[in-house]
Amino acid sequence: MGSRQTSTVHGLRRENRARALWDLYLHGPGSRQRIGAGAGVSPGTVSNVVGDLMEQGLVQESGSVPSGGGRPSSIVQIDPGYAFVLGVDVGESSVLVELFDLAMQVRGRHRIPTELARLAPAEVVEQIVAGVAAVLAQSGVATDDVLGVGVGVPGLVEHSPLAVVHAQTVGWDAVPLEALLHERTALPLAVDNGAKLLGQAEHWFGAARGAADVVVVLLGHGLGTSIFTRGSGARAPMSSPGEWGHTAVVVDGQPCRCGARGCLEAYVGAGAVAARYDVLRGGPAEGSEDLETRVTELLARTDSDPASATVLAEVVRYLGAGIGNLVNVYSPSRVVLGGWLGRQVAALRMTELAGAAARNALRTPFADVELLRADLGADAVALGAATLPVGRFLSSGGQRDAVLGSRPV
Amino acid sequence: MGSRQTSTVHGLRRENRARALWDLYLHGPGSRQRIGAGAGVSPGTVSNVVGDLMEQGLVQESGSVPSGGGRPSSIVQIDPGYAFVLGVDVGESSVLVELFDLAMQVRGRHRIPTELARLAPAEVVEQIVAGVAAVLAQSGVATDDVLGVGVGVPGLVEHSPLAVVHAQTVGWDAVPLEALLHERTALPLAVDNGAKLLGQAEHWFGAARGAADVVVVLLGHGLGTSIFTRGSGARAPMSSPGEWGHTAVVVDGQPCRCGARGCLEAYVGAGAVAARYDVLRGGPAEGSEDLETRVTELLARTDSDPASATVLAEVVRYLGAGIGNLVNVYSPSRVVLGGWLGRQVAALRMTELAGAAARNALRTPFADVELLRADLGADAVALGAATLPVGRFLSSGGQRDAVLGSRPV
DNA sequence: CCACTTCTTTCAAGGCGTGAACTAAGTACA
């Protein structure tokens, strides 16, 4: 039960409040006229709705702009300090917690180094809870002013309806993360795949912004993707993640840490890069720095180190094939490459990568594709996670009590 | 402009009409009470809405059923003869036109053998138009009673906003099919990818019915797929097609007719099957029957012909890998295999196919997957195509004039 | 024949968006 309940005349008002709020959130401060045009409602209704929102304190007047020989537009905006949201990035080597206001400005940050694959889920939950407490204390924001906590995790997230996480690569098998968190905090929760959330962040605020159909690829230790179809810059278009890193690009090829063979991740993931480099150099690596540092340093010397250049070329070849596949399947107008490793590859070999993708894609869908490097940096996943409670809040028309449960935006 | 315009109180009524109609269409005749429960509206409103629809003639009373010691439910249904729809399947070896009533019963059928790859698009348009005219004449249905024509084609369909078809494999390069058809008929049109429409048909009426997340694979001359996510049996859940057949499963592998290398279609498509068989037999084939007949006969003798069995085993291996990829990406609860070739493979080697898929998929998403053979037969694509105008009609709340333009359901 | 159950209809009440008229607040120009 529970389709979109716009069947009642009450829900209609909520819908129009939501439309106004989404407009202000995504396009920034603006005139009532713009809101009316975007939502397709009459000026009278906009006045009425915006009046409501201002009375509630969610929206505030913020100046005015002249408008070519007529009454100037008075500009309204969402009060950035009306409420706050938390975003958590559960990464393979650290847990990052960030606090944002409604303008998505960072109000607090706390990073806990960790090694996900060696930790019990309960320990991770404690780290998250501790991080949340630390950030709130440090920023002086009251719990009551927090709309909710978004959490990005690796692996597959199943909503049934509480989020259960399957991340074979870090040894998480059906971890009921949302239930565990519920026991330790009263804040509304929203859990989803990290790659999907990175995509959401890039789509709302980064390199994927404004494109109708976009594919965002996250390349780091693992490999993930998220897809947005036929939703301009507009509200919650539709995304779809999945374990794309574990699709076969070479049937019966290299063994992958997931147990199967020929997965894309087994060719382009950070682990694969390091391992391949060791093979080319004829021996295991020296120091015991963490993987991210090793791979970053390795890629920094492609000019002088032939083995490094070879490894990078192979990554480009396979990643290009993978991107070509995505283009064939989704025919996006833009592909954005993010993640700490992806951004490095993009910086070094964007042209070659586009060429490799072109060889593997059909002419037609590939013709209009732009291949871009992600805009957002290391905290893109946390930002994306924070968009989850924000999205619920806006879609509910700005009612804080409506922000419960765990269905995705 | 033009988001979902439920902003007005008028649109609200249309929405509720649409809800009632979808309920009756997908779940069959039923009581007003069921409609109310499904749509989440009060009994009074249901009476009101259904009364409207009956006055219009779209809905009619059809008996009643007892209900445990109370007033019996009176049953209402959509009048199957209120209007009709046409579905066209533009296949690689024939153009099939079918006429359906609103209960999706076939009222007329016309098949034109053809060879798509050797025909100019304008000739195909003529065949479609001729087929439509023939079916209407033969069944005695007036043009005014036809809601529209759905057309399924191979390749990528771009809506911009009129449908343009890119089917590299049959030599269609940016064919403005919808515009061409518009010049030759006044009927409302809807063009989309054939594999997507086959999926739609299986999802509404066939083996994919009732599943929340389903992947439907079409294997014939080419290879396509369609995906339905998080929409139970309910309305227009969301599908997504694309040239899945031309994703690389072996980077730099077999050359494919699309020009790239290692495409899945180059291993499991009908052409690949025939070619591989010829290689194993050490020479080209004898007769010059069409591909479908040759491959069908070839697969009929896997018991006695080792070369045939080998070919089939290879198809299973690669198709299994492809299906494993789909499972990893979409984590469906069900995978349905259709298309003339797909149904044969499913009938012969379902168990082996599931095994091959399992080897290539992650444990978690694969655990609960059912792999099924498609229910619907040779006219599944035409049926799926016919759902397009039906879907528009229902979503508009049963207003015939609203059935124009070409955006997908 | 009466009590009870279940489904459907009727209707007053309250809420909502529209469209038109109106007010507000500027610019252009004489």
Added chain:
DNA sequence: TGTACTTAGTTCACGCCTTGAAAGAAGTGG
């Protein structure tokens, strides 16, 4: 300085919508 014009926002009567409660309809069981 003032008049005409332009654009933005507000007010309000009107019609439409859904709800919720109450009434009606059509059965069953005793």
